[in-house]
Amino acid sequence: MSGDPGVLVLAATPIGDPRDAAPRLAAELSTAEVVAAEDTRRLRRLCADLGVAPSGQVVSFHEHNEHARAADLVERLLAGDRVLVVTDAGMPSVSDPGYRLVAAAVAAKVRVTCVPGPSAVLMALAVSGLPVDRFCFEGFLPRKPGERRRVLGELAGERRTMVFFEAPHRIADTLTAMAEAFGSDRPAAVCRELTKTYEEVRRGTVTDLAVWAAEGVKGEITVVVQGAEAAAADPAHAVGEVLARVARGIRLKDAAGEVAAETGLSKKALYDAALAARG
Numbered sequence: 001m002s003g004d005p006g007v008l009v010l011a012a013t014p015i016g017d018p019r020d021a022a023p024r025l026a027a028e029l030s031t032a033e034v035v036a037a038e039d040t041r042r043l044r045r046l047c048a049d050l051g052v053a054p055s056g057q058v059v060s061f062h063e064h065n066e067h068a069r070a071a072d073l074v075e076r077l078l079a080g081d082r083v084l085v086v087t088d089a090g091m092p093s094v095s096d097p098g099y100r101l102v103a104a105a106v107a108a109k110v111r112v113t114c115v116p117g118p119s120a121v122l123m124a125l126a127v128s129g130l131p132v133d134r135f136c137f138e139g140f141l142p143r144k145p146g147e148r149r150r151v152l153g154e155l156a157g158e159r160r161t162m163v164f165f166e167a168p169h170r171i172a173d174t175l176t177a178m179a180e181a182f183g184s185d186r187p188a189a190v191c192r193e194l195t196k197t198y199e200e201v202r203r204g205t206v207t208d209l210a211v212w213a214a215e216g217v218k219g220e221i222t223v224v225v226q227g228a229e230a231a232a233a234d235p236a237h238a239v240g241e242v243l244a245r246v247a248r249g250i251r252l253k254d255a256a257g258e259v260a261a262e263t264g265l266s267k268k269a270l271y272d273a274a275l276a277a278r279g
Contacts, residue, residue, distance in 0.1 A: 006033070006081040008073075008105045010098060012117030015089040015220070016195035018049035022117045026052045032084035034076050036061035036069070038097055042088050061085060063097055070101040077110045089220070090120055095139045095165055120194055121163050124222035127201050128161075128189035131226065135161040141174060148174065152181035157228050164223040168192075171217050175210035178225060182206060187226040193219040233263035235273070242274040252278075 009028055014020045029035060029047060033056040037043035040060055047053060061069050073083050085092045085101065091114070092098030105112050125132045138155070141164060142148045155162060166174050171190065178186065184207040191201050198219065202209055206225065238259050245255035252274060260267035 004080060005108070005110045006077045006079070006083060008077055008102065008110055008112045009082065009084045009115060010092045010102070010112070011084055011086050011115035012091045012119065013046060013086050013089055014195070015118045015120050015123070016193065016199075018046065020118045020195060021046075021050055022115055024115045025117065026050045028082075028084050028115055029054050029086075031082070032056050033081035034059065034073065034083045036073060036083060036085045036101075038062050038087040038092075043086060046086075056081075056084075061097055061101075066097045066100050070104045073101055074104045074108050074110070077105060078108060090118060094119075094121065094137070118195065120165070120191075120220070120222045123194050124163060124189070124191040124224050125161065127191060128224035129203055130161050130187060130189060130224055132161060134159070134227075135163060137163045140165050140167075143170070145173070145177070148177055149181065152177055156181050159227045159230065161227050162225045164225070166221050166223055168217045168219060168221055171221055171223070172210055172213035174223070175206050175213055178206040179210055182225065182228070189224045190217070191222045191224065192217060194222065196220075230264065233265050235265060235269075238263050238265050238270060239273045239277060242270050243277060246274070246278075 009032065011025050011028055012022065013025070029050070030052045032054070035043065035054045035056055035058045037058060038061060040058055043058065059069065077083055085098055087096040087098070090096065093102060102112055121137050125135055136158065141151055178188070185205045188206045188209055189201055189203045190209050190213065193199050202212060242255045242259050245258065246252050253271060256267050256271040256274060259265070260270055
């Protein structure tokens with residue numbers, strides 16, 4: 001081994017269809033000194049599908065041992081090893097083990113890179129039919145109903161399209177809670193078994209989808225929910241805000257521009273109204 005640190009490689013794995021694996025994934029699996037896998041049994045199955053065999057040491061790396069295992073893996077990295085991290089599906093650290101190891105590797109000044117590949121988040125966004133110009137990923141919601149209601153309440157005004165993961169036995173309750181927090185007519189899409197044989201995308205309001213889910217849903221689920229509509233701006237209040245900023249020393253032109261950007265109102269109309277109000 002050289003005296004230089006190794007490389008930490010986060011590799012995306014198929015979320016269903018093994019044919020989606022990036023060609024680089026097979027190469028990394030066959031050459032890395034260490035392969036850290038969320039489930040070593042699933043890793044063996046993936047390797048069989050890809051027709052490769054790891055040449056390095058295979059170790060388990062999951063949510064219950066991530067903290068302790070990260071220190072060992074950083075030692076291997078500092079010794080010059082190439083460490084490959086794979087989870088059951090998708091990109092490591094996205095609602096899966098990986099973040100703590102990446103943080104530790106960065107702190108140790110070890111290079112971190114990725115093998116890009118399948119992503120349930122991006123695929124669900126793409127097929128949802130909902131706006132994708134701005135979005136946020138919220139992962140799994142809390143399991144306890146009270147905590148779930150609190151989190152959804154905090155997200156009720158979120159303007160960006162939201163993406164969630166959810167378990168099949170909780171999806172009906174989650175959609176019902178979304179209807180209560182976001183309003184019954186909020187557009188959404190439930191994407192299940194993406195890239196698999198029984199792939200299905202259901203689109204509708206959160207209320208309609210909750211009724212559908214009450215009959216029972218199986219498989220891996222990603223939920224996409226449209227963001228909140230922008231509240232209509234009050235022109236009189238906006239003019240008052242322009243004048244308040246002018247009183248704090250901001251030029252009228254600049255204050256009108258700032259408030260226009262925040263409210264969607266016309267900069268010229270705000271400027272003229274504020275000027276008239278000052279006169």
